[in-house]
Amino acid sequence: MKYKMALKWTALGALPNLDMRSKVFVGEHLALVGAEDVRYQDALANGLNLQTFLSKFEGNHGQRLRPSLLVRSDAYPDRPNSEAISSFMDIVTACVVIDSRVRAVTWRRNVGPFYTDAFEIYPWMIDPEGKRLVAQNAAQWAVHELDRFRGIASAAVPVQEVGYDPTHPRFFKQLLAMWKSRFIDGNDDWRSRAVLRSLKMAASAMCLSSPTGSTESFYDYGRILSLWVSAFEILVHPGATGKANRQKVLDLLKTIPWQSKMAMEETHPADFGGGKTFNVRLANALYVKMYELRNDFLHGNPVEPEDFLLPNGTSILSFPPAIFRMALSTMLLDPDAVTREQAMSGLKSRDEYLQHLSTTRYRSDCEECLLAAVKPQPPDDE
Structure with missing residues (x-):
């Protein structure tokens, strides 16, 4: 299904350990997209200092990263709660990691993201005004200055690319229908x-x-x-x-x-x-x-x-x-x-x-x- 690009997309979180190349994981309300996706570019245009924030991410050995983004459209009736976001990410990981693990057995080698940790949303995010950084999770609630920020990918899992095969668009469509029925309808x-x-x-x-x-x-x-x-x-x-x-x-x-x-x-x-x-x-x-x-x-x-x-x-x-x-x-x-x-x-x-x-x-x-x-x-x- 194609959605009208008249929708305005806003970044909710960055995923520095994920290089999302696939454009499968897109709904009318939430999407997980990589840097080449038009929704990613729209989020950059709509997020004050978001580009600066994302430019500060590096790998563990100094290499530059372009984190993928979880983005929300203005079709969403309100800011999604943590349960809706977590459930959406569970759907995405199910469509990728389960298949990677199945193929790891049949091919006898790792063929993609093997751990769901690669899909973790970074705890720090720039606020809507683009003036400061905010971290909010079960372990902390904190604010900091953007100028002093240095983002880094998790050292525990490699930066993983998710391409077009396998991503199982039909599986995502089936699960997304359930997600939409519950969290939107x-x-x-x-x-x-x-x-x-x-x-x-x-x-x-x-x-x-x-x-x-x-x-x-x-x-x-x-x-x-x-x-x-x-x-x-x-x-x-x-x-x-x-x-x-x-x-x-x-x-x-x-x-x-x-x-x-x-x-x-x-x-x-x-x-x-x-x-x-x-x-x-x-x-x-x-x-x-x-x-x-x-x-x-x-x-x-x-x-x-x-x-x-x-x-x-x-x-x-x-x-x-x-x-x-x-x-x-x-x-x-x-x-x-x-x-x-x-x-x-x-x-x-x-x-x-x-x-x-x-x-x-x-x-x-x-x-x-x-x-x-x-x-x-x-x-x-x-």
């Missing part, structure tokens, strides 16, 4: 609340374990796994009249339309505790292991590092993003979907069907990632 339905709240847990699970990223320990794995299990449980929670549990998550995972026989067949053993082992689908077996490990960690039961390893040597922590992405796809309305039957009958054109296949290729990526949990692993030098 005021429709606080449980489904959108559950999805957006679940994304917050997923975003937290994909953060660095510490501010420096250098002190990660075995115990951090339990925290990460706990956040992922929480994300799944929130996703299936029925609302005030019910509760989430392991079976509800397993029921959701069983509806995922995997393509391969290995992923679909109920031949993968899962230990449900109490001496009960059943054969289930692969995604379900992996979730059962996640769930039991989470319980052991949170309850203080004995847990060893090798408990995180699957029989083929892969880590259980490699697979929650792919399963979560596919679980989400079963819950989001997709008005642009085109089926093979529609194309065969002439209701949709061949080009429309090919475009659908292109924009839903994440399914193949997620399935390939999932199968890495049971296939023999190639040598590290391959």
